[in-house]
Amino acid sequence: MxxxxxxxxxxxxxxxxxxxxxxxxxxxxxxxxxxxxxxxxxxxxxxxxxxxxxxxxxxxxxxxxxxxxxxxxxxxxISWIFQNPHGVAGRTAEDHVALPLLARGRTHEDARAEARVRLARVGLSRVSGSPFRELSGGEAQRLMLARGLAAEPxxxxxxxxxxxxxxxxxxxxxxxxxxxxxxxxxxxxxxxxxxxxxxxxxxxxxxxx
The missing domain is CATH 3.40.50.300 (P-loop containing nucleotide triphosphate hydrolases)
Structure with missing residues (x-):
């Protein structure tokens, strides 16, 4: 173990x-x-x-x-990422990652900048401006990882x-x-x-x- x-x-x-x-x-x-x-x-x-x-x-x-x-x-x-990714259809990938950063008091500019860095770490820079409904299954799962870690659990x-x-x-x-x-x-x-x-x-x- x-x-x-x-x-x-x-x-x-x-x-x-x-x-x-x-x-x-x-x-x-x-x-x-x-x-x-x-x-x-x-x-x-x-x-x-x-x-x-x-x-x-x-x-x-x-x-x-x-x-x-x-x-x-x-x-x-503690945060939990379930099997089926859930997001807001019209919100972009960057929006999803920026939200927990904004909730912790980051400025809008800082939250957006860090969201882009976190998306890059999981290979999602190309789709940072894409709405959730347009992401593939793998992209949505990687987005959940980036968003989950942005909450700093x-x-x-x-x-x-x-x-x-x-x-x-x-x-x-x-x-x-x-x-x-x-x-x-x-x-x-x-x-x-x-x-x-x-x-x-x-x-x-x-x-x-």
């Missing part, structure tokens, strides 16, 4: 002997131990039914584990970002996932795609249970 140096950043998520099941059913996972820290992107992998979505819910604080502990230390702001959860994409489009999303490492957040990506797993810097493998 992931164990990396903490540096000077006090934020971390620590699982100790984490286990979960629903009612009297079989355990989805037993005795998970891991430590997650900022500037890393962790692939959460395992076959269907292994508990990936459930573990995301535990990480988000939406559910409590059956046993063990999950400690979020200095992790206050302590923990960003991403659920199966390439599940509904063809291989070429998925590759562009995986490149974007690799690019978000080092941008300040703890990022966890639930995925069944080995190429997405390879794009991440660490792995939580529920199949190893």
């Amino acid at each position: 992931p164990q990396v140096g903490f540096g000077d950043d006090p934020r971390r998520v620590v699982a100790t002997d984490l286990s979960h099941r629903f009612g009297e059913t079989s355990f989805l996972f037993v005795g998970l131990n891991f430590t997650l820290v900022p500037n890393e992107v962790y692939a959460l992998t395992g076959p269907s039914g292994s508990g990936k979505s459930t573990l995301l819910s535990l990480l988000a604080g939406w559910s409590e584990p059956t046993s063990g502990t999950l400690s979020r230390q200095n992790v206050d702001k 302590d923990l960003l959860l991403v659920d199966e970002p390439t599940a509904q994409l063809d291989s070429r489009t998925a590759a562009t999303v995986n490149d974007a996932i690799a690019a978000v490492a080092g941008q300040g957040s703890i990022v966890v990506v639930a995925t069944h795609d080995p190429r997405t797993r390879a794009a991440c810097t660490g792995v939580i493998d529920l199949a190893a249970q």
Whole structure:
């Protein structure tokens, strides 16, 4: 399980002997131990039914584990990117990324400038002025990554970002996932795609249970 140096950043998520099941059913996972820290992107992998979505819910604080502990230390702001990208049809890609920056008090000019930088990091400079309704599936997923990170969450959860994409489009999303490492957040990506797993810097493998 992931164990990396903490540096000077006090934020971390620590699982100790984490286990979960629903009612009297079989355990989805037993005795998970891991430590997650900022500037890393962790692939959460395992076959269907292994508990990936459930573990995301535990990480988000939406559910409590059956046993063990999950400690979020200095992790206050959590964002979640779901499988199906949602945006405002007529708003541009730049609008979507600028909005969370404006909400944090940035000036309009600064928010726009930073939005363009963040879009460039995920390969979307070409479509920064395009409305959401004109984006391809892969472009919309990359936009969600840029927007999610613009909110500067302590923990960003991403659920199966390439599940509904063809291989070429998925590759562009995986490149974007690799690019978000080092941008300040703890990022966890639930995925069944080995190429997405390879794009991440660490792995939580529920199949190893």
